[in-house]
Amino acid sequence: xxxxxxQERVWTTQQQAIFDEVQHGAGHxxxxxxxxxxxxxxxxxxxxxxxxKKVLLCAFNKSIATELQQRAPAHCDVKTLHSLGxxxxxxxxxxxxxxxxxxxxxxxxxxxxxxxxxxxxLRKLVSLCKATMTDEGGAIMQLAAEYGIEPExxxxxxxxxxxxxxxxxxQQYDGTISFDDxxxxxxxxxxxxxxxxxxxxxxxxxxxxxxxxxxxxALAPGGRLIVIGEDRQAMYRFxxxxxxxxxxxxxxxxxxxxxxxxxxxxxxxxxxxxxQVCPDFQVPMTAPVGxxxxxPCHRASQLWTSGDYVLSRTNxxxxxxxxxxxxxxxxxxxxxxxxGAGLSALVKRSxxxxxxxxxxWLVDYRQQEFEKLTAKGKPEKIEDVDDRIDAxxxxxxxxxTTSELLARLESLFSDDQNTKRLMFSSVHRAKGLESDxxxxxxxxFRGGSVEEENxxxxxxxxxxxxxxxxxxxx
Numbered sequence: 194x195x196x197x198x199x200q201e202r203v204w205t206t207q208q209q210a211i212f213d214e215v216q217h218g219a220g221h222x223x224x225x226x227x228x229x230x231x232x233x234x235x236x237x238x239x240x241x242x243x244x245x246k247k248v249l250l251c252a253f254n255k256s257i258a259t260e261l262q263q264r265a266p267a268h269c270d271v272k273t274l275h276s277l278g279x280x281x282x283x284x285x286x287x288x289x290x291x292x293x294x295x296x297x298x299x300x301x302x303x304x305x306x307x308x309x310x311x312x313x314x315l316r317k318l319v320s321l322c323k324a325t326m327t328d329e330g331g332a333i334m335q336l337a338a339e340y341g342i343e344p345e346x347x348x349x350x351x352x353x354x355x356x357x358x359x360x361x362x363x364q365q366y367d368g369t370i371s372f373d374d375x376x377x378x379x380x381x382x383x384x385x386x387x388x389x390x391x392x393x394x395x396x397x398x399x400x401x402x403x404x405x406x407x408x409x410x411a412l413a414p415g416g417r418l419i420v421i422g423e424d425r426q427a428m429y430r431f432x433x434x435x436x437x438x439x440x441x442x443x444x445x446x447x448x449x450x451x452x453x454x455x456x457x458x459x460x461x462x463x464x465x466x467x468x469q470v471c472p473d474f475q476v477p478m479t480a481p482v483g484x485x486x487x488x489p490c491h492r493a494s495q496l497w498t499s500g501d502y503v504l505s506r507t508n509x510x511x512x513x514x515x516x517x518x519x520x521x522x523x524x525x526x527x528x529x530x531x532x533g534a535g536l537s538a539l540v541k542r543s544x545x546x547x548x549x550x551x552x553x554w555l556v557d558y559r560q561q562e563f564e565k566l567t568a569k570g571k572p573e574k575i576e577d578v579d580d581r582i583d584a585x586x587x588x589x590x591x592x593x594t595t596s597e598l599l600a601r602l603e604s605l606f607s608d609d610q611n612t613k614r615l616m617f618s619s620v621h622r623a624k625g626l627e628s629d630x631x632x633x634x635x636x637x638f639r640g641g642s643v644e645e646e647n648x649x650x651x652x653x654x655x656x657x658x659x660x661x662x663x664x665x666x667x
Contacts, residue, residue: 198384207463208235211451214517215239215391215419220449223439224421226475228457228467228654229627230311232421233261236393238282239419241266245541251277251408270389270532275375278407281384282370292369295634298321302444311344319359323377324401330361337438341566341574380406385410389529397422397439405442417532418446456654458627461658490514493632493663502628503617503663504652506637508532509575509619514634515605516590518615526607528618533606536585540595540602548589548598570579620652631656 206223214222223486226232240248248269252258255273262271296319300312318337324327333353337343344352363374364381378385380403394408397420409418422439443450455475459467460483467474493516505511511527518525545551562578594599610626632653639645653660
């Protein structure tokens, strides 16, 4: 199929149905696309068939925007949602400078007596409120409780009051704008972000309500919204993503609903695993058989090499495995520079100079966090604390000073997708990526929820040929 010219290419029945709807339909459209089904190719081909329409392709981030720009036809604009919102704000406010500490600075003015750590918690709450468009006191307190955001130096009512004030202040011009506000401000102020006949929104399941409002505001009167996503790849609820966004759109807009269920990425053996979560997941009859292999961890560490992906639900096992790979002479890194930055911040917070002093501090910190979260009835949050501490503990191996550890954190974590190195990654960060050989650390997974099933589905569907289940089936 990949060897065909655009003129020769044979499209599937599902793809042709999408083309027909885009070309001849009149209303909104939702496309449910399984992993590896060629959704980008399908969307690009679909909009090629409406050259008389003014089309906007909304990209989730800059890298996706760059890829789309290279493939999109000339009559299509490609923009990130943040650039779309920023342009709308500029028309109202004029030139502003980016300041990612804007929320914190407003908090410092609105609540100068709060402890610094509590200000950081409130900053997180403000970010969630902006993502979810939550601005009423009771709803804010509910959101804070849901995400375990409970500042110790103020009661829930005070936290909600301060948050509402920050939200209000964020909507007012002060010469700056934060990254979150690029989307939040136009959504909160109801600004028009464009005037397009057709607006296409990809990865809808990962978008928050503010982002979707920003995209919808780019429609001209009578314009059509085309959204594409997959409920089984919804994993970012902890960031404020509206994991029910597709269902909300279906209920509100009454769109046509079409599907892409044939994956051109996965081999037949992986497809059988994916179908345990998505029964409609299909692969072509010509798909390679591939191989799903169960193996112990010590065996896997002897096999993985440059270009392979090693995936885990949590970060601590990645840290341990990555160090082992480096000791074996294999060039390796951990995906996610911000993860490394978060661990560095914890090291600096300890004020320890030696690894021994840091480890003593981490023991006390773990106990304090355990007691605090247990008292608040948040035992599920303990796992996150344990993961950070265990990751740091693993990365201390062979070091004597925290300055050495900080240097290791700086060099080990990266956002580059380097095929010349072995990549260790959480499942969240591997979404959208693929490799011929994927190793999944299965003992890090747990069942019991739809989101956990989604994580497993995303992990196994990264494989293009061979899937190695390290530790066996979960």
